[in-house]
Amino acid sequence: xxxxxxxxxxxxxxxxxxxxxxxxxxxxxxxxxxxxxxxxxxxxxxxxxxxxxxxxxxxxxxxxxxxxxxxxxxxxxxxxxxxxxxxxxxxxxxxxxxxxxxxxxxxxxxxxxxxxxxxxxxxxxxxxxxxxxxxxxxxxxxxxxxxxxxxxxxxxxxxxxxxxxxxxxxxxxxxxxxxxxxxxxxxxxxxxxxxxxxxxxxxxxxxxxxxxxxxxxxxxxxxxxxxxxxxxxxxxxxxxxxxxxxxxxxxxxxxxxxxxxxxxxxxxxxxxxxxxxxxxxxxxxxxxxxxxxxxxxxxxxxxxxxxxxxxxxxxxxxxxxxxxxxxxxxxxxxxxxxxxxxxxxxxxxxxxxxxxxxxxxxxxxxxxxxxxxxxxxxxxxxxxxxxxxxxxxxxxxxxxxxxxxxxxxxxxxxxxxxxxxxxxxxxxxxxxxxxxxxxxxxxxxxxxxxxxxxxxxxxxxxxxxxxxxxxxxxx
Amino acid sequence: xxxxxxxxxxxxxxxxxxxxxxxxxxxxxxxxxxxxxxxxxxxxxxxxxxxxxxxxxxxxxxxxxxxxxxxxxxxxxxxxxxxxxxxxxxxxxxxxxxxxxxxxxxxxxxxxxxxxxxxxxxxxxxxxxxxxxxxxxxxxxxxxxxxxxxxxxxxxxxxxxxxxxxxxxxxxxxxxxxxxxxxxxxxxxxxxxxxxxxxxxxxxxxxxxxxxxxxxxxxxxxxxxxxxxxxxxxxxxxxxxxxxxxxxxxxxxxxxxxxxxxxxxxxxxxxxxxxxxxxxxxxxx
Numbered sequence: 181x182x183x184x185x186x187x188x189x190x191x192x193x194x195x196x197x198x199x200x201x202x203x204x205x206x207x208x209x210x211x212x213x214x215x216x217x218x219x220x221x222x223x224x225x226x227x228x229x230x231x232x233x234x235x236x237x238x239x240x241x242x243x244x245x246x247x248x249x250x251x252x253x254x255x256x257x258x259x260x261x262x263x264x265x266x267x268x269x270x271x272x273x274x275x276x277x278x279x280x281x282x283x284x285x286x287x288x289x290x291x292x293x294x295x296x297x298x299x300x301x302x303x304x305x306x307x308x309x310x311x312x313x314x315x316x317x318x319x320x321x322x323x324x325x326x327x328x329x330x331x332x333x334x335x336x337x338x339x340x341x342x343x344x345x346x347x348x349x350x351x352x353x354x355x356x357x358x359x360x361x362x363x364x365x366x367x368x369x370x371x372x373x374x375x376x377x378x379x380x381x382x383x384x385x386x387x388x389x390x391x392x393x394x395x396x397x398x399x400x401x402x403x404x405x406x407x408x409x410x411x412x413x414x415x416x417x418x419x420x421x422x423x424x425x426x427x428x429x430x431x432x433x434x435x436x437x438x439x440x441x442x443x444x445x446x447x448x449x450x451x452x453x454x455x456x457x458x459x460x461x462x463x464x465x466x467x468x469x470x471x472x473x474x475x476x477x478x479x480x481x482x483x484x485x486x487x488x489x490x491x492x493x494x495x496x497x498x499x500x501x502x503x504x505x506x507x508x509x510x511x512x513x514x515x516x517x518x519x520x521x522x523x524x525x526x527x528x529x530x531x532x533x534x535x536x537x538x539x540x541x542x543x544x545x546x547x548x549x550x551x552x553x554x555x556x557x558x559x560x561x562x563x564x565x566x567x568x569x570x571x572x573x574x575x576x577x578x579x580x581x582x583x584x585x586x587x588x589x590x591x592x593x594x595x596x597x598x599x600x601x602x603x604x605x606x607x608x609x610x611x612x613x614x615x616x617x618x619x620x621x622x623x624x625x626x627x628x629x630x631x632x633x634x635x636x637x638x639x640x641x642x643x644x645x646x647x648x649x650x651x652x653x654x655x
Numbered sequence: 656x657x658x659x660x661x662x663x664x665x666x667x668x669x670x671x672x673x674x675x676x677x678x679x680x681x682x683x684x685x686x687x688x689x690x691x692x693x694x695x696x697x698x699x700x701x702x703x704x705x706x707x708x709x710x711x712x713x714x715x716x717x718x719x720x721x722x723x724x725x726x727x728x729x730x731x732x733x734x735x736x737x738x739x740x741x742x743x744x745x746x747x748x749x750x751x752x753x754x755x756x757x758x759x760x761x762x763x764x765x766x767x768x769x770x771x772x773x774x775x776x777x778x779x780x781x782x783x784x785x786x787x788x789x790x791x792x793x794x795x796x797x798x799x800x801x802x803x804x805x806x807x808x809x810x811x812x813x814x815x816x817x818x819x820x821x822x823x824x825x826x827x828x829x830x831x832x833x834x835x836x837x838x839x840x841x842x843x844x845x846x847x848x849x850x851x852x853x854x855x856x857x858x859x860x861x862x863x864x865x866x867x868x869x870x871x872x873x874x875x876x877x878x879x880x881x882x883x884x885x886x887x888x889x890x891x892x893x894x895x896x897x898x899x900x901x902x903x904x905x906x907x908x909x910x911x912x913x914x915x916x917x918x919x920x921x922x923x924x925x926x927x928x929x930x931x932x933x934x935x936x937x938x939x940x
Contacts, residue, residue: 198656367656376663630666637670641803654736 181222182388183433184644191220213338213361213441221306223423228305231270235292236340238266239315243322243336250325260323264316270593271312274305307347309505311340320476327355335361344437348430350468357443365442374622375439377619377633386638387644389601390425393418396595398571401569404456404579404587411594412583418595419569420562421602423562424453428467432617447556451539451613453561454604456553458522460535461561463468468506473498484527492527506568511576515568522560538614601643608623674803680756693720696746699939702732703752703873709920710875711750712930717749718940723752730790734782736859740866748937749863753872753902755889757852771794776802777818790851828912853896858901871901876908876929878918905929 181187195216202208220227242263249256281297288295318339321327332334341356345351400407400415407415431448438445448468455461462470474483478498484491496517505517526532539554540546548556570576612618619636623629690793697720704724713721722735732751740746768789776791780802791798870891893902914925923927933939 343823367659369656372659373662630669633666634670634673640671641674 183221183430184383184640185224185225190590191216192274192437192440199307199441200367203365203367207334209365210332210334210338210361213342214334217338217341217346218341219488221341221346224347225303231240231274231305232310232311232341234311235267235270235315236337238263239319239340240330240333240336246319246322246551247329252410256323258317264321265315265518267312267319271609272309274308274506283510288336302444302618310349310351311346313505314354314471315340317351317472317476318358321354322515327358330358330362333364334427342438342443344441345445348427348434349466350431350434350446351472352468353472354491356446358441367442373437375530378432378436378439378617379617380436380633380636380640381435381617382429382436385425385429385605387429388425389598389605390422390429390466391644392598392601393422393425393479396598397422399571400594401575401579404582406585407582409583409585409587410643412579414594414599416566416569416583418598418602420453420558420565421605422596423568424449424566425605427450433655435617442490447616451609452575453558454538454554454610455557456535456550457526457533457557458519458560459526459532461557462519469502473502488527492524492623493525495527511570512571514576515564518564519565531547540613596641659868673772678802680725682781689781692903693737693739693743693746695745696777697743699748699872699937700736700739700746700863701750702736702755703727703750704757705920706754706875706877707752707873709922710770710926710929711933712779712923713830715930716939717929718932725776725930727829728774729757729852730787730864731779733855733858733862737862738782740862746868748871748905750871750933751859752874753893753897754874754877755886757856758889758892834890856897857925860897872897873903874906874907876910876921876925878910878915905932 181191195212199209199212199216202212212347218226218229221232226430233374242259245258245259251260285295285297318327318336322329335358339352339354342352342357342361397415397419400411404412426616435445435447446468449467450460451468452464452465455464479496481497482490483494483495499516500513500521501516502519503512503514506512506515538552566579567573567576610620612621615621623632696717699714699716701707701718701719701723702723703722703723707721707723708725711719711721711723713719722739724731736749759879772834776798779787780798780863788798862868910921910925910928914921914924914928916922
């Protein structure tokens with residue numbers, strides 16, 4: 181079920197009313213959450229609910245077994261490793277088997293050995309990377325002793341498959357989300373209003389910004405050799421806004437929906453295109469995934485505490501994994517390596533500027549230096565998005581070479597509407613960059629406040645681009 | 656909770672009211688601002704869908720206008736024609752496309768949901784009467800969504816050239832058909848024709864009779880690959896339902912591959928030759 185669909189418009193109020201109707205009984209409320217999540221996911225393909233159930237059951241029982249082992253004086257590492265392996269195996273079979281089989285065959289073919297790889301041609305279950313990582317975080321945290329294993333399967337299933345974030349995150353930590361399902365939720369008016377505003381802003385980002393950009397970007401990519409350098413550059417920039425509007429819009433709707441149900445989901449984006457360095461960008465982009473990799477891969481490998489070369493190795497490791505997490509394609513691997521390479525200068529020189537503050541502080545406009553840093557970071561990120569968007573490495577090479585070679589080609593610059601709404605997005609997010617989300621402002625005059633909401637809703641209805649599935653569903 | 660639901664209901668209601676107001680205002684702007692007047696010299700019309708859109712080059716004729724548009728269904732053509740005849744009483748001849756796909760077997764699916772019958776709701780809804788709205792009774796959401804999505808696009812009317820282009824016109828293409836690549840897969844058919852399409856074609860026939868306008872059905876030259884459709888069914892449907900209208904059938908008119916855009920449409924070269932033929936045969940200047 182898509183957030184920007186009529187089905188969801190009916191589904192959400194119905195579940196919301198039922199959820200608070202049974203709010204006196206925690207178990208009923210959690211059971212309703214699980215049932216609603218199954219309907220939400222099953223709307224796409226109910227068969228894959230069994231896969232979620234399998235992942236959930238493995239993690240649920242492994243949590244209990246780990247704790248039992250620990251109580252008996254053992255570490256429980258074997259069980260934790262087994263569960264992580266099973267989860268990764270499921271993910272690997274569904275997502276990566278064909279990719280590695282075909283890549284291996286291609287590698288052998290380069291040496292003149294012809295292999296005929298067995299491929300499974302399986303459908304990629306929506307959101308498998310998201311819920312698998314969420315389940316892994318539970319097992320690891322129980323093993324690390326950060327969290328007590330739960331004995332309540334209903335609250336555990338609610339944690340794994342909570343429908344707002346089931347298919348595209350944020351990837352929640354068990355330490356944050358699970359305890360929320362274990363205690364009584366109380367309806368809070370201010371939180372619900374804030375959640376509704378966040379949903380509205382998320383819909384704007386997805387329907388108006390991302391989908392309008394998608395129209396332009398898809399057309400340009402379809403025949404990129406015929407377009408001018410300017411058009412290709414604009415399409416690359418618009419893709420940056422498409423993916424941001426799409427993914428952060430989804431996250432906003434998910435977090436906003438969570439608030440309606442009294443659940444606080446973690447923040448996933450924090451104005452990433454206002455970053456002054458690539459490292460700052462990664463602290464603000466897809467926060468839930470990046471902190472996951474830092475907590476469960478980077479730090480266990482030694483982080484940045486064991487010298488430059490190990491820091492470099494660890495950086496490349498998490499970006500390589502991050503690239504692969506996004507998809508079974510060499511373009512994602514290259515995208516990950518490209519970002520890891522952007523860390524090279526700061527890692528090798530040992531001079532990494534850490535920005536803890538918000539850009540431009542209390543000023544309305546950034547300084548020249550900040551502007552330059554923001555724009556150069558944005559340019560580097562945009563270049564990375566070209567390889568991310570390309571269907572293959574050949575497409576990437578072709579697109580980039582046309583960007584430089586087609587300077588003399590004359591064609592009309594594309595997508596004025598998309599550019600306009602992308603600028604609106606930048607302006608609104610800039611003004612509200614210190615807030616949790618761009619609609620977290622408070623305007624005292626009711627008519628003005630409601631006017632903003634009505635105009636935004638009207639824009640979502642009237643200016644939306646062609647409905648496109650959320651990009652991150654495929655991951 | 657009650658306060659939240661009350662406020663949510665209130666703002667939703669306001670949004671609905673705002674949409675309704677915008678819809679009425681937009682309709683008024685479109686209906687008042689749109690001009691159906693054609694130049695005084697024009698007394699012949701070419702209407703229909705993509706076959707005519709590509710095949711008739713009206714720049715070669717002073718007294719005729721081609722206002723066909725790809726995938727246009729007869730409901731829209733009827734609205735267009737009734738306004739054109741109203742505002743241009745000198746029009747005496749209308750050539751209307753009649754292709755196999757227009758009387759196609761089992762066409763309900765082709766014409767409903769997010770496909771051809773819905774294509775031009777955005778342009779024509781301000782001119783809809785209750786009868787036209789009834790076409791979409793089975794898919795009110797789809798039609799509603801298209802209307803809402805176009806509420807803020809009344810600028811089509813304010814920019815006259817844009818409006819005209821949206822409603823139809825000759826499509827000039829220099830593309831050439833790649834005969835080897837063109838697919839020819841016999842389409843499965845059987846079943847019944849689309850009731851809406853048949854109904855509006857009959858309405859067009861009656862309208863022309865009432866106005867004393869000579870109506871011809873026109874099929875433009877198509878390649879043998881057009882025969883993927885059930886031609887026997889098409890001819891039978893014409894004979895049973897519309898044989899009171901003269902059918903100018905050029906479907907088998909010989910043309911070279913380099914005069915076609917694809918198996919179904921002509922390119923510029925083909926359009927020039929075909930238009931010349933029509934001009935000579937019907938004495939159109």
